[in-house]
Amino acid sequence: MLRFDNVTFSYPGSAPALEGVTFEVNDGEKVGLIGANGAGKSTLMKCVPGLLEASGTITVGGLAVNRENLAEVRRKVGYVLQDPDSQMFMPKVIDDMIFGPVNYGLSREEAEAGADRVLEDLGITRLRDRYNHRISGGEKRMAAIATVLAMGPDIMLMDEPSSSLDPRNRRALINTIKGLDRTMLIASHDLDMILDICSRVILLDGGKLIADGKAADILRDRELLEAHSLELPLSLSR
Amino acid sequence: MDNAQRAMLDLRAMDELASMDSPYHRLSPLSKFLMTVVYIFITASFHKYDLTGLLFMVIFPLIGYQFAFIPVGTCFSKLRNVIPLVAAVGLLNPFFDRAPLFRIGSVNVSGGVVSMITLMLKGVFCLMASFLLMATTQIDDLCRALRKIHCPKMITSLILLTFRYTSVLLDQVSEMTQAYSLRAPGQKGIHISAWGTFLGQLLLRTMDRAEDLYEAMMLRGFSGEFHYAAGRQSSRLSWLAALITCGAVITARYINIPAFITSLFF
Numbered sequence: 212m213l214r215f216d217n218v219t220f221s222y223p224g225s226a227p228a229l230e231g232v233t234f235e236v237n238d239g240e241k242v243g244l245i246g247a248n249g250a251g252k253s254t255l256m257k258c259v260p261g262l263l264e265a266s267g268t269i270t271v272g273g274l275a276v277n278r279e280n281l282a283e284v285r286r287k288v289g290y291v292l293q294d295p296d297s298q299m300f301m302p303k304v305i306d307d308m309i310f311g312p313v314n315y316g317l318s319r320e321e322a323e324a325g326a327d328r329v330l331e332d333l334g335i336t337r338l339r340d341r342y343n344h345r346i347s348g349g350e351k352r353m354a355a356i357a358t359v360l361a362m363g364p365d366i367m368l369m370d371e372p373s374s375s376l377d378p379r380n381r382r383a384l385i386n387t388i389k390g391l392d393r394t395m396l397i398a399s400h401d402l403d404m405i406l407d408i409c410s411r412v413i414l415l416d417g418g419k420l421i422a423d424g425k426a427a428d429i430l431r432d433r434e435l436l437e438a439h440s441l442e443l444p445l446s447l448s449r
Numbered sequence: 450m451d452n453a454q455r456a457m458l459d460l461r462a463m464d465e466l467a468s469m470d471s472p473y474h475r476l477s478p479l480s481k482f483l484m485t486v487v488y489i490f491i492t493a494s495f496h497k498y499d500l501t502g503l504l505f506m507v508i509f510p511l512i513g514y515q516f517a518f519i520p521v522g523t524c525f526s527k528l529r530n531v532i533p534l535v536a537a538v539g540l541l542n543p544f545f546d547r548a549p550l551f552r553i554g555s556v557n558v559s560g561g562v563v564s565m566i567t568l569m570l571k572g573v574f575c576l577m578a579s580f581l582l583m584a585t586t587q588i589d590d591l592c593r594a595l596r597k598i599h600c601p602k603m604i605t606s607l608i609l610l611t612f613r614y615t616s617v618l619l620d621q622v623s624e625m626t627q628a629y630s631l632r633a634p635g636q637k638g639i640h641i642s643a644w645g646t647f648l649g650q651l652l653l654r655t656m657d658r659a660e661d662l663y664e665a666m667m668l669r670g671f672s673g674e675f676h677y678a679a680g681r682q683s684s685r686l687s688w689l690a691a692l693i694t695c696g697a698v699i700t701a702r703y704i705n706i707p708a709f710i711t712s713l714f715f
């Protein structure tokens with residue numbers, strides 16, 4: 212379970228990027244996080260594995276996020292960063308995919324077997340032995356998601372997982388995510404994807420939680436969305 | 450392509466070279482590291498007038514490149530920016546050391562000229578040897594090997610991050626110069642008035658990127674250990690190769706082999 216309790220955060224010298232955000236994500240629940248550019252989605256996600264230190268409390272599977280628990284929290288949480296370039300640091304895709312699992316004690320063979328399964332699920336086995344600096348932006352995005360899936364985290368945070376993907380890869384990603392029985396928090400401007408994957412949606416604006424409810428309700432609410440610089444998902448706008 | 454971009458590709462291509470396969474690649478990282486260190490120390494220790502003895506030392510890297518299936522030219526083309534710097538170190542010697550050392554025909558060759566040449570050669574040979582190590586060994590494997598012999602975590606992490614940081618830095622330079630030149634058509638390089646902001650921006654952006662990378666590593670359980678690196682097994686063969694090479698290198702230091710061979714015949 213993932214809990215945010217009155218989470219507040221300001222970047223040094225700026226107005227608060229998050230203000231008193233409170234909600235929880237139950238085990239196995241997939242929650243969409245939506246909001247305009249600068250609403251605070253990425254900031255909220257960075258607080259979970261302790262990359263930013265927010266006031267208030269965040270609990271991950273009953274464990275409060277603080278200095279002492281950091282290693283254990285990070286072990287439970289998989290985080291797909293908004294920028295895949297920052298995520299991939301090994302020469303080849305496969306090296307990157309086994310990096311996490313081996314650090315957490317798996318043998319190389321076990322890690323490679325796990326990585327191969329993930330590559331197959333995502334339909335990107337052909338990227339396995341490619342060099343990270345010689346694949347396209349979208350391919351790198353898929354690979355970055357694969358590195359996190361390969362760690363088999365309890366809770367997954369994904370920041371804009373579908374941006375820069377072509378329709379086929381986007382579909383493969385959506386199907387993979389839907390098939391995973393994990394707790395997920397997905398930040399995205401791709402409201403159709405959110406509608407497809409998530410049962411529940413959180414709407415942020417200016418660092419505040421504006422709405423929290425069933426995806427089908429919030430994503431259908433034209434007035435609410437437009438008041439916060441968003442639009443109806445294409446599939447509902449007819 | 451601009452310079453930074455080319456350097457970037459070169460640096461990343463090192464990773465590609467390092468993941469090729471050859472008898473030399475297959476040696477264990479530690480044995481290669483040992484050979485390289487011994488070679489560099491011995492080469493650097495040659496007397497400044499011992500040109501003939503030093504010349505013989507080129508044989509070791511040359512053999513190494515053969516076993517690594519890497520043309521020696523690769524080293525010079527990739528290091529073309531560095532080699533002049535290394536070679537420039539001895540340039541002043543001829544002015545300080547004018548005493549004639551020997552004559553070729555009627556020309557007096559001064560000690561300064563000889564010591565300049567030995568210094569340059571030492572630099573170039575050592576570069577050739579270090580390049581061979583980098584081109585045949587993945588940086589993570591090397592760090593892992595160093596950790597195995599109890600090299601402090603701080604040092605191995607520093608080596609790793611420096612390597613990664615350099616590629617991030619070059620990445621940012623090429624991205625920014627590209628963005629700049631797109632909006633300053635027909636201008637060569639970066640105008641002097643923009644240098645200050647350019648460098649400031651570069652520093653900030655690189656620090657951000659480097660921090661992101663470091664965070665990405667921490668998030669996936671990196672703790673300064675290199676279990677994830679493949680780390681070739683240290684086979685008996687690698688140690689035998691290292692032993693023979695080190696023996697030969699040290700022999701070449703104390704016995705002037707060219708002179709020795711000549712003496713056999715005359």
Ligand SMILES: Nc1ncnc2c1ncn2[C@@H]1O[C@H](COP(=O)(O)OP(=O)(O)OP(=O)(O)O)[C@@H](O)[C@H]1O
Nearest residue numbers: 222223225228246247248249250251252253254255
């Ligand atoms: N490193 C930073 N330093 C200072 N302010 C920042 C920093 N990163 C983000 N902000 C500010 O914090 C607020 C929230 O940013 P955040 O990145 O969380 O938005 P977001 O919802 O992820 O937006 P997007 O959809 O564009 O990714 C914004 O007002 C932004 O300007």
Ligand SMILES: [Mg+2]
Nearest residue numbers: 252253293370
């Ligand atoms: Mg964001």
